[in-house]
Amino acid sequence: xxxxxxxxxxxxxxxxxxxxxxxxxxxxxxxxxxxxxxxxxxxxxxxxxxxxxxxxxxxxxxxxxxxxxxxxxxxxxxxxxxxxxxxxxxxxxxxxxxxxxxxxxxxxxxxxxxxxxxxxxxxxxxxxxxxxxxxxxxxxxxxxxxxxxxxxxxxxxxxxxxxxxxxxxxxxxxxxxxxxxxxxxxxxxxxxxxxxxxxxxxxxxxxxxxxxxxxxxxxxxxxxxxxxxxxxxxxxxxxxxxxxxxxxxxxxxxxxxxxxxxxxxxxxxxxxxxxxxxxxxxxxxxxxxxxxxxxxxxxxxxxxxxxxxxxxxxxxxxxxxxxxxxxxxxxxxxxxxxxxxxxxxxxxxxxxxxxxxxxxxxxxxxxxxxxxxxxxxxxxxxxxxxxxxxxxxxxxxxxxxxxxxxxxxxxxxxxxxxxxxxxxxxxxxxxxxxxxxxxxxxxxxxxxxxxxxxxxxxxxxxxxxxxxxxxxxxxxxxxxxxxxxxxxxxxxxxxxxxxxxxxxxxxxxxxxxx
RNA sequence: GGGAGCGUAGCUCAGUCGGUAGAGCACCGGACUUUUAAUCCGUAGGUCCUGGGUUCGAGCCCCAGCGCUCCCA
Numbered sequence: 315x316x317x318x319x320x321x322x323x324x325x326x327x328x329x330x331x332x333x334x335x336x337x338x339x340x341x342x343x344x345x346x347x348x349x350x351x352x353x354x355x356x357x358x359x360x361x362x363x364x365x366x367x368x369x370x371x372x373x374x375x376x377x378x379x380x381x382x383x384x385x386x387x388x389x390x391x392x393x394x395x396x397x398x399x400x401x402x403x404x405x406x407x408x409x410x411x412x413x414x415x416x417x418x419x420x421x422x423x424x425x426x427x428x429x430x431x432x433x434x435x436x437x438x439x440x441x442x443x444x445x446x447x448x449x450x451x452x453x454x455x456x457x458x459x460x461x462x463x464x465x466x467x468x469x470x471x472x473x474x475x476x477x478x479x480x481x482x483x484x485x486x487x488x489x490x491x492x493x494x495x496x497x498x499x500x501x502x503x504x505x506x507x508x509x510x511x512x513x514x515x516x517x518x519x520x521x522x523x524x525x526x527x528x529x530x531x532x533x534x535x536x537x538x539x540x541x542x543x544x545x546x547x548x549x550x551x552x553x554x555x556x557x558x559x560x561x562x563x564x565x566x567x568x569x570x571x572x573x574x575x576x577x578x579x580x581x582x583x584x585x586x587x588x589x590x591x592x593x594x595x596x597x598x599x600x601x602x603x604x605x606x607x608x609x610x611x612x613x614x615x616x617x618x619x620x621x622x623x624x625x626x627x628x629x630x631x632x633x634x635x636x637x638x639x640x641x642x643x644x645x646x647x648x649x650x651x652x653x654x655x656x657x658x659x660x661x662x663x664x665x666x667x668x669x670x671x672x673x674x675x676x677x678x679x680x681x682x683x684x685x686x687x688x689x690x691x692x693x694x695x696x697x698x699x700x701x702x703x704x705x706x707x708x709x710x711x712x713x714x715x716x717x718x719x720x721x722x723x724x725x726x727x728x729x730x731x732x733x734x735x736x737x738x739x740x741x742x743x744x745x746x747x748x749x750x751x752x753x754x755x756x757x758x759x760x761x762x763x764x765x766x767x768x769x770x771x772x773x774x775x776x777x778x779x780x781x782x783x784x785x786x787x788x789x790x791x792x793x794x795x796x797x798x799x800x801x802x803x804x805x806x807x808x809x810x811x812x813x814x815x816x817x818x819x820x821x822x823x824x825x826x827x828x
Numbered sequence: 829g830g831g832a833g834c835g836u837a838g839c840u841c842a843g844u845c846g847g848u849a850g851a852g853c854a855c856c857g858g859a860c861u862u863u864u865a866a867u868c869c870g871u872a873g874g875u876c877c878u879g880g881g882u883u884c885g886a887g888c889c890c891c892a893g894c895g896c897u898c899c900c901a
Contacts, residue, residue, distance in 0.1 A: 407867095
């Protein structure tokens with residue numbers, strides 16, 4: 315056992331000897347630190363002859379002048395409201411018979427002024443057993459020190475939980491990325507801005523539900539265990555049900571069950587939930603992530619553009635951000651609606667200089683750039699060119715619309731040009747943030763498309779997976795509809811300027827220890 | 829899957845040419861009732877990721893492995 319832990323255990327033992335529970339008890343009526351800080355106007359200067367004088371405004375810049383201000387007043391003292399706070403000890407300055415202890419709760423930090431004479435000899439003994447990282451409660455008076463620091467002048471300190479492991483560096487916190495993820499509790503407790511980032515994630519999710527609720531969408535919970543990994547192109551996690559002796563997969567998308575609900579007459583439905591893809595891990599990919607899918611009967615992909623804008627607009631407002639957000643160190647994203655719109659084929663033409671309707675020309679271009687084209691369907695080549703050359707150039711936010719029909723087996727074809735499907739993806743700084751269709755509701759065409767594997771596309775990359783029950787559902791009449799998917803993790807990344815998905819997923823998948 | 833980088837005290841990090849393992853913070857002891865990452869004095873703290881190899885001698889060089897980060901597929 316390290317000496318740091320030994321010294322903490324010794325203090326734990328000492329607390330027990332003093333009759334104090336090192337792991338504390340219920341602590342009623344405490345105020346959040348932010349609420350306590352809001353009580354500043356109640357602090358005043360009271361002269362000996364009973365006059366109350368308002369304090370000057372004290373800020374970080376002016377607090378050094380406070381000592382001088384006091385010196386100019388007639389004799390008296392600073393008085394403030396009684397408060398009760400609780401939090402973790404994050405800084406500690408021991409001046410002998412006087413200690414300054416900074417505590418933090420999830421609303422803020424505040425300094426405690428803890429003097430031997432003020433808390434009394436018994437409590438002082440207890441205070442000698444405190445370490446950085448311990449959770450304590452305090453009763454005291456809120457006022458300023460002579461140096462103008464807002465402080466709780468403690469009359470009593472309560473031990474609420476002894477911390478046995480030593481905390482990370484008091485200033486830099488935990489910097490090792492692996493440790494921050496493995497021991498997220500330490501990252502949250504000691505690293506600045508981490509709790510706020512995850513609270514913002516929560517606010518964003520909450521706002522999405524609110525936006526959808528105001529438009530009469532109903533949230534449902536579909537199955538996460540599927541017999542067919544449909545609705546997207548990805549490798550699933552395989553599992554097995556013992557009693558039914560049945561192979562199952564974790565869902566890779568929400569789509570096909572939500573559409574069954576459209577058939578059933580649930581005209582506006584959504585699910586906001588976890589999906590699982592058994593694929594690589596990267597700064598933008600975690601094997602489990604959160605997806606929103608929304609379906610609106612009698613809409614189309616254009617209705618989904620409007621909905622996407624209002625969802626993102628609401629999310630930005632929910633975290634109090636401006637529509638123009640920083641991205642990285644020197645870039646910006648302007649989410650002011652309406653977002654830019656461009657067609658897939660126009661973008662492809664702009665970037666490659668090739669006529670996107672000329673398959674031979676596209677293949678030649680692909681060949682000249684080292685892409686393998688042999689044995690590949692022209693739309694597969696087109697799609698590879700788009701991914702390779704266009705996506706990274708999209709700063710956005712931009713709705714890229716009208717995708718090659720053959721790579722969109724779940725999407726309705728455009729009436730004027732059946733070569734394209736009524737699909738858009740929303741791109742921001744090269745990242746695919748949303749994906750939406752006018753939903754294909756023709757059961758016969760759907761069945762054909764499920765059977766059609768495009769030449770040159772691996773089964774894993776294809777969305778064409780036969781689901782007979784889904785076809786049967788379509789035969790019972792699914793209304794024309796718009797459908798939208800939004801990657802919640804990526805949305806949170808973009809709105810919180812987080813470079814890695816691991817910064818906005820509390821417990822990302824890691825290799826197991828040892 | 830390929831490439832690059834990283835792994836040293838509880839935390840944050842140095843470590844030169846291969847020659848006794850270093851600092852700051854934290855901890856322990858001492859001084860201090862208005863400090864702001866308090867300050868000052870003193871002490872203690874190591875599986876240098878793991879396993880091999882080269883060498884008189886390896887934190888450092890070589891090989892293999894493990895873990896993380898980034899880039900690419």
